[in-house]
Amino acid sequence: MQVKTEAALKFSADAIPSKTTSTSLRADRARATHYCNPLHVAQVVCHRQKDGNAEFLVRWQKRKTSTIPPKSVVSWHTLEELSACLHLVQEYCSTFEAPDLSKVGNQPSLPAITSLKRKKPGDDSASRDFTAINKAFLQLPSPSSRSASISSLDDGANTLARAPADDSWLSISVYNGLLKRREGWITAYRPKRQVKVTQINAVNLPTHEMLDHAALHTAPLAAAIRLFRDKFMKKLQAVPNLFLENHHDTTTPSLNFRFISSYVLGTDVEPMDPDFQSRCTLPCKPNMGANRGCEYTHLCICLDQAAVDGERLRTKDLAMFARFKAGDSMDGEVVPRRFPYSISSNPATPPTLQAFYREQRYPIYECNLECSCGPRCKSRLVQKGRKVPLTIFKTDERGWGVKCEEDLIRGEFIDVYLGEVITNAEAERREDAAGSAQKASYLYSLDKFAGDDFGDVKPEDCYIVDGEHMGNVTRFMNHSCEPNCRQYTVSYQKHDKKIYDLAFFAYEDIPKGVELTFDYMDRDEQEEDDVAAQRAKAEADPENESKPKCGCGATKCRGYLWI
Numbered sequence: 001m002q003v004k005t006e007a008a009l010k011f012s013a014d015a016i017p018s019k020t021t022s023t024s025l026r027a028d029r030a031r032a033t034h035y036c037n038p039l040h041v042a043q044v045v046c047h048r049q050k051d052g053n054a055e056f057l058v059r060w061q062k063r064k065t066s067t068i069p070p071k072s073v074v075s076w077h078t079l080e081e082l083s084a085c086l087h088l089v090q091e092y093c094s095t096f097e098a099p100d101l102s103k104v105g106n107q108p109s110l111p112a113i114t115s116l117k118r119k120k121p122g123d124d125s126a127s128r129d130f131t132a133i134n135k136a137f138l139q140l141p142s143p144s145s146r147s148a149s150i151s152s153l154d155d156g157a158n159t160l161a162r163a164p165a166d167d168s169w170l171s172i173s174v175y176n177g178l179l180k181r182r183e184g185w186i187t188a189y190r191p192k193r194q195v196k197v198t199q200i201n202a203v204n205l206p207t208h209e210m211l212d213h214a215a216l217h218t219a220p221l222a223a224a225i226r227l228f229r230d231k232f233m234k235k236l237q238a239v240p241n242l243f244l245e246n247h248h249d250t251t252t253p254s255l256n257f258r259f260i261s262s263y264v265l266g267t268d269v270e271p272m273d274p275d276f277q278s279r280c281t282l283p284c285k286p287n288m289g290a291n292r293g294c295e296y297t298h299l300c301i302c303l304d305q306a307a308v309d310g311e312r313l314r315t316k317d318l319a320m321f322a323r324f325k326a327g328d329s330m331d332g333e334v335v336p337r338r339f340p341y342s343i344s345s346n347p348a349t350p351p352t353l354q355a356f357y358r359e360q361r362y363p364i365y366e367c368n369l370e371c372s373c374g375p376r377c378k379s380r381l382v383q384k385g386r387k388v389p390l391t392i393f394k395t396d397e398r399g400w401g402v403k404c405e406e407d408l409i410r411g412e413f414i415d416v417y418l419g420e421v422i423t424n425a426e427a428e429r430r431e432d433a434a435g436s437a438q439k440a441s442y443l444y445s446l447d448k449f450a451g452d453d454f455g456d457v458k459p460e461d462c463y464i465v466d467g468e469h470m471g472n473v474t475r476f477m478n479h480s481c482e483p484n485c486r487q488y489t490v491s492y493q494k495h496d497k498k499i500y501d502l503a504f505f506a507y508e509d510i511p512k513g514v515e516l517t518f519d520y521m522d523r524d525e526q527e528e529d530d531v532a533a534q535r536a537k538a539e540a541d542p543e544n545e546s547k548p549k550c551g552c553g554a555t556k557c558r559g560y561l562w563i
């Protein structure tokens, strides 16, 4: 049996087994206890080619309680050792230009890739320039205190860079000795025999030499890219009727994303007490209405807050109809109400959102688990989940997008937006942490009822859905100023104005394969001239300079995403 030695943990190049021969398999096993824990890895900084394989330079999280000299420790690791942190390797690899598909094919299992190129700064939102990497890597002291002489870590454990005379050097040096596993952490280790701990200055990590080497040796990244794809496909397989398509490059959506099937409630997010759940009782009963659901449009308590059916009210009570037309509130009045969905007698035709709801954006109240009606009730649709087959696909210039594999008819339900439900304060904290980098945004406010007539939900108390790291397919839907889908509020618990569903319906007939989009600002339709004037004004305003530009290409494009 292979005995684990401290030498095996050395983070010089020689310590990393790279070939799976019978002896190196044993070596792999010996290293198995040193698989990198994602909680301890801060960032993947650079890569190099070693014996034809890629190795990645990893920066470890700083250990608050550590008294061991290095405040930042880096080490080289194989893909295998980084198998639990592949999303960090993927983030690093996204700083390289995707390879030409005509050379590498587009199969789920990719052949070796030879044309990866380091992206030029500003190529797209995912690209980072090297200065940015360096800055993120260390909280740098002022440039004047940096060492003028930087050695490459490629030189191995004996590299010693000349340090500047001031004390700042201590906090920026990188221990380059042995690593040891201690209390679940991988820490720098100073063997007793070792008289002098070798350190290198890490002010400019990755060094220019490392960057040059990485730019020249991109071929081994093909193995990493293949792994990203395989791992994402595994996540996708757990979601019915969902596919991935990429005819542009070999990238895969972020591995730091988990598909979920319902909201995940964050800290301090409280759903309403189920005891206050309003529900329909008698005369509603399961499977009434010729097996097509509830027919009690003026008695069902669940329709209390539904839209008033003006046409039927006119035939029933002219005086009341006049009040309704004059804009009086019909809350609490026994009047005919409208079911939100039309159910066709043809089972091949999907249910659709009634025109009134589609145009007026009236909140939809569906029956809930406590209701007396059965599963066929007309007021149950969104809660039954997505039925249409969707594909996440790579767009020309807007990252990933979503399309449907079948024709959609106007008013057809697509899916809800899911994610982690967080407080406003937490959303602000996350936005601040993301900084000014032009990152994609996945925050969706649950503010439909903020400042409504009852005034019981203040804007600052609204919750926010964050779909960045957990969510579902709709988190990949892009914005258009002339969208073909719209988002509607769907509630099961009428009194809970803070947690409800954000449901997407087709706003027009959408042929199969057309990208599904919605308006991130949820604006009503405007005249073309008004939009053009608005766009010209926005473009002239220096405050908008750093705002993300819209690439929807619509005639009525407002120019910016959030404007």
Ligand SMILES: C[S@@+](CC[C@H](N)C(=O)[O-])C[C@H]1O[C@@H](n2cnc3c(N)ncnc32)[C@H](O)[C@@H]1O
Pocket (backbone or CB within 6 Å): 125, 397, 398, 399, 400, 401, 439, 440, 441, 442, 475, 476, 477, 478, 479, 480, 548, 549, 550, 551, 552, 561
């Ligand atoms: C909810 S995500 C949509 C999915 C995203 N494309 C992706 O690849 O993950 C929102 C982000 O997508 C990009 N995006 C969406 N619509 C866009 C548009 N019309 N023009 C430019 N970028 C857009 C922006 O980066 C935005 O912050």
